Amino acid sequence: MSVINVVLSGGVGSRLWPLSRKSQPKQYLPIFEGETLFQKTVHRNKEFCDQVMVVGNCDNYLLSRKDLDSAGIHGYIELIEACPRNTAAAIAFAAFATQPEDILFVTPSDHLIESGNDYQLAVARALKLAEEGYVVTFGLKPTKPETGFGYIEANGEEVKSFREKPNLETAEEFLKDGNFYWNSGMFCFQAGVYLKELKAFEPKLYESSKIVYEQAIEGKLDFDLSMKIPSISVDYAVMEKTKKIKVVPSEFAWSDMGSFESIYTYLKKKGHPIDRNGNMVFGSTIHTEFVGLRNTIFIYTNDAVLILKKNKAQDVKKVFEKLELTKPRLID
Numbered sequence: 001m002s003v004i005n006v007v008l009s010g011g012v013g014s015r016l017w018p019l020s021r022k023s024q025p026k027q028y029l030p031i032f033e034g035e036t037l038f039q040k041t042v043h044r045n046k047e048f049c050d051q052v053m054v055v056g057n058c059d060n061y062l063l064s065r066k067d068l069d070s071a072g073i074h075g076y077i078e079l080i081e082a083c084p085r086n087t088a089a090a091i092a093f094a095a096f097a098t099q100p101e102d103i104l105f106v107t108p109s110d111h112l113i114e115s116g117n118d119y120q121l122a123v124a125r126a127l128k129l130a131e132e133g134y135v136v137t138f139g140l141k142p143t144k145p146e147t148g149f150g151y152i153e154a155n156g157e158e159v160k161s162f163r164e165k166p167n168l169e170t171a172e173e174f175l176k177d178g179n180f181y182w183n184s185g186m187f188c189f190q191a192g193v194y195l196k197e198l199k200a201f202e203p204k205l206y207e208s209s210k211i212v213y214e215q216a217i218e219g220k221l222d223f224d225l226s227m228k229i230p231s232i233s234v235d236y237a238v239m240e241k242t243k244k245i246k247v248v249p250s251e252f253a254w255s256d257m258g259s260f261e262s263i264y265t266y267l268k269k270k271g272h273p274i275d276r277n278g279n280m281v282f283g284s285t286i287h288t289e290f291v292g293l294r295n296t297i298f299i300y301t302n303d304a305v306l307i308l309k310k311n312k313a314q315d316v317k318k319v320f321e322k323l324e325l326t327k328p329r330l331i332d
Contacts, residue, residue, distance in 0.1 A: 001101045003127060004077075005049040006094040007041055009056040009064055009109040010084050014320035014331075015259045015313065018304035019283070022332050026257060027110035028063045032266070037257060038064065038109040039071045048123050049105060053077040053097065055090045058220075079216070082223035085209075088237035089229045091187070092198055092209040093221070100192025103130045106234075108185050112266065114253035122250040126188040129157075134246040135197060136188040137239060139181025140254050145171035148258065148314055150183040150235070152247055159245045162235060181249060185256070187234065193244065201241045205230045259313035260297050278310070304330055 013026030020026040027038040035043075042052055052073060056064050061080045068076060079093050091106055098104065105127070113119060126136045137159075139152045151163040151174055162183065166174060174180035199206040208229040212221050239245060255262045264280055274280045279290040284300035295310040308316065323330050 001103065002050040002099070003048060003103045003105060004051050004053050004094070004098055005042070005045040006091065006104045006106045007038070007052060007054045007109045008087065008090055008106065009038060009054055009060060010081060010090065011108070011110055013110065013258075015316045016257075016263070017316055017320045017323070017331060018299060018301045018306055022059060024063065025060060025110075028060070028067060032112065033270070036067055037112060038067045040112065041107055041109050042068065042071060042073055044113060044115045044119075045105060045107060045123075048127065051075070051077065053079065053094055054109075055079045055081065055094055057081040057084060078219045080220045082221045082226045084231070085226055085229040086231040087234040088198065088202065088205055088232045089209045089212075091194065091234055092206065093213050095191040095195045095198075096210060096213040098191045100190065100195075102191045103127060104187075104189060104191055104194065106187040108256070110257055111185070112255045112257050112262075116252065118250065118252040122248050122252060123188075126248045129246050129248070130188045130190055130193075133190065133193055133244065135193060135238065135242050135244045136246050136248060138184040138186045138188075139247045139249050140184050141249065141251050142175055142180065142182050145175045146182065147171050149256070151180045152183050153180050154247045154249060155179065157246045157248065159247050162240045181247065182254075183235070184250070184254060187239075194238065197238050197242045197244065202230065202232060202237045205232060205237060260299070260308060260316065261310050261313035264297055264310055264313075 009027055011025055012022055013020035016026045019029060028036050030036050032040060054064050054076060058080055077097060079097060094104055122138060129136045139154055145168060147165060147168055150165055153160040153163060212225045212229060215222050215225055268274060275290060277290060278295040279293055281288045281298045288298060290296055297308055297310055299306040320331055
């Protein structure tokens, strides 16, 4: 039995435009103490795992290779998706590529996590539960009424329900209740257990993913066959349906770095300058003054400028989607 860190690296990071582009998504931006989030993920999980497996896509696999090489990671397994088919299929490919008894520790490549004792305890517990045949997810103790995350309602390690991204009022109720956790998007299970559950709940997805994996050439998956795979998240496909589910309530410091609000908080902790009204400039050394503005972020790149209120950070995705239709060169 081996423990394999399955690193999912297919995301675009649309809420971090203009820093994050299709040609260099957020997980490959070297703005985190000189490292990328992708590199931090692999380093963080090295002590728990026997091998690294990267499930990426045809647009970014060379960026993954570059990051792994510069991080001194060699002998990894690589699966290259021809087109994104969501997380249930991505994890199925990883499971098909391993032995049934192998434990897959599935982690996104774009999260920032403090790798201390709390993290070590949570991962150790998840690996133990996975050995016992459970399908394990990690629930993060919420620190604020966040509307950008899904939630898990739990009683200890028993999952009571999964909840969609709530409105502010509902998120405040979740926080007050104390039995709700942020859904971290990290999972742990035996490869064979995952495939068995996937086959039971989403047989079409299972069968079509199996065909794609079996037809792969040197880890590269076929486009036309891939398009036949239903695009479903692992939460919908397995987590919300399986009777084998367990959650590890966790208290390690975690951020999905999914918005400029997260970037702002990180940079502020690292001593990045802000003015007395909480305004921040990123990407430019030109002297900038903010008049009549509070908690505003000014992001500069060589071909685009973004100015936003910190509490509107989730809306950047709408800008990305608009540009995708009107000025696609600005997101490539």
